[in-house]
Amino acid sequence: MDDSKKPTPDPSLARLEEVVCEGLAKSSGAYSWDENLLGRDERHEAVHSLAKQIGARYATATLGNYEIYDSRQTVIIERLKRFADEMPKHLRGGSGLMLFGRPGTGKDHVMAALLKLAITRHRLRVVWYDGGDLLDDIADAITTDRWREFRRGLWAPHVLAISDPVPVRGEFSQSQLRRLRDLIDRRYRLGVSTWITTNIDRQADAEAALTEPVLDRLREGAVQLFFDWESHRPRIKTSW
Numbered sequence: 001m002d003d004s005k006k007p008t009p010d011p012s013l014a015r016l017e018e019v020v021c022e023g024l025a026k027s028s029g030a031y032s033w034d035e036n037l038l039g040r041d042e043r044h045e046a047v048h049s050l051a052k053q054i055g056a057r058y059a060t061a062t063l064g065n066y067e068i069y070d071s072r073q074t075v076i077i078e079r080l081k082r083f084a085d086e087m088p089k090h091l092r093g094g095s096g097l098m099l100f101g102r103p104g105t106g107k108d109h110v111m112a113a114l115l116k117l118a119i120t121r122h123r124l125r126v127v128w129y130d131g132g133d134l135l136d137d138i139a140d141a142i143t144t145d146r147w148r149e150f151r152r153g154l155w156a157p158h159v160l161a162i163s164d165p166v167p168v169r170g171e172f173s174q175s176q177l178r179r180l181r182d183l184i185d186r187r188y189r190l191g192v193s194t195w196i197t198t199n200i201d202r203q204a205d206a207e208a209a210l211t212e213p214v215l216d217r218l219r220e221g222a223v224q225l226f227f228d229w230e231s232h233r234p235r236i237k238t239s240w
Helices: 011-027 042-054 071-085 087-091 107-120 131-143 147-155 174-190 203-210 212-219
Strands: 097-101 126-130 159-163 193-198 223-227
Touching (some): 042 107, 071 087, 071 107, 071 223, 097 107, 107 159, 107 193, 126 131, 131 147, 131 159, 131 174, 147 174, 174 193, 174 212
Parallel strands (some): 097 223
């Protein structure tokens, strides 16, 4: 086709489309990132609340006190330090974080450290959940007819972090999987970030456990890192 005959883009039409989309986003209940930021005085309470959620073992976890005993860990920690610096830029729109690898490689230590930085440095609202406890609370919310109220509480934070959402034994029940998919899909559509750690280190196994649609939503735009070194636990010396 002769370039001279190509239609010229209409800038007024493009701007009209932008205005329409902006209006639709507002009327659809789009997540307001800035309006939900923690107040400066709220950060202290939020970080102490997180410490209670994650427990004493990870309450003092930082990227700086993560134990390095394999050269591959250094690369991962440097990548995560950049992630911590750029967190709001990366997370706006819903991009997340996925940490894969065998047990004992420090995934939850790293997640706890990053969540504390999210609160203290970037004023983000975060919620952390052990995967088993999340499934139990989902089941309880369903049986007590509180599911809608419960899930709304998990739509609100900038970051929902789940430690190993895969059942320790067996598979998800259909009800559990449907509710988990509903929760993650809603956060995906709102454009808020979901983080997970999982002891599954193969994509095929992750898809089999979480199902491809759930994993696909978690994976879109996410920083995905593999902790493929040996567990630190055999290195711990006993005092007797």
